[in-house]
Amino acid sequence: MPQQEEPTSRLWLVRHGETEWSAARRHTSVTDLPLTAAGEQTARELAPRLDRPFGLVLTSPRQRARDTARLAGFPDAEPCEDLAEWAYGDYEGLTIEQIRESAPGWTVWTQPCPGGESAAQVSERLDRVVARARQTEGDVLVFSHGHALRALAARWLGLPVSEGRLLRLETATLSQLGFERETPVVLRWNA
Structure with a gap:
């Protein structure tokens, strides 16, 4: 029986740089905010770490992700x-403390976002990103958002999006997903 060839491509993840709302820990999905000056600086600092060829480079259409990609x-x-952020619906712009005033114990991972996306909807679209990355020759680089990238990592690993709860992710960080033999793995996280 012939041996299965080990996949070698990697999926590189970059969370966008700081915005006014991310600094204030406000849930930001469809609100299209610019980077702060600090966010622009950390995005520029990513450039030397990403100076390599990629088979495909994708970005969320939101300004903060596009600007991070450009500056990097x-x-x-x-x-x-x-690659857009999980749509928070009625919780857009609110902090977790504000949300929990009316929904005690709420997290995006465990409870719905009224007027927003379900975990199943997020999973469906991120599965398309995983499929596209795995079909691309060479490494793939994506620029996106905190909850979306955490959910993307979970889907890469074959886990429900809710398991993204285990992967804290700061702004303007670099993470890398790949394979150990044929098993999808996290190679680097939140660097």
Whole structure:
């Protein structure tokens, strides 16, 4: 029986730089905010770490992700709606403390977002990103958002999006997913 060839491509994840709302820990999905000056600086600092060839570079269509991609050296990154942040619906712009005043114990991982996306909807669109990355020759680089990237990592690993709760992710960080033999793994996280 012939041996299965080990996959070698990697999926590189970059969370966008700081915005006014991310600094205040406000849930931001569809609100299209610019980076702060600090967010712009940390995005520029990513450039030397990403100075390599990629088979595909994608970005969320939101300004904060597109600007992070541009400042990190990828002005031609392809906008991909599937990389948008989890839609928070009625919770857009609120902090976790504000949400929990009316929904005690709420987290995006365990309870619905009224007027927003379900975990199943998020999973469906991020599965398309995983499939596209695995079909691409060479490494893939994506610029996106905190909850979306955590959910994307869970889907890469074959886990429900809710398991993204275990993967804290700061702004302007670099993470890397890949394989150990044929098993999808986290190679680097929140660096």
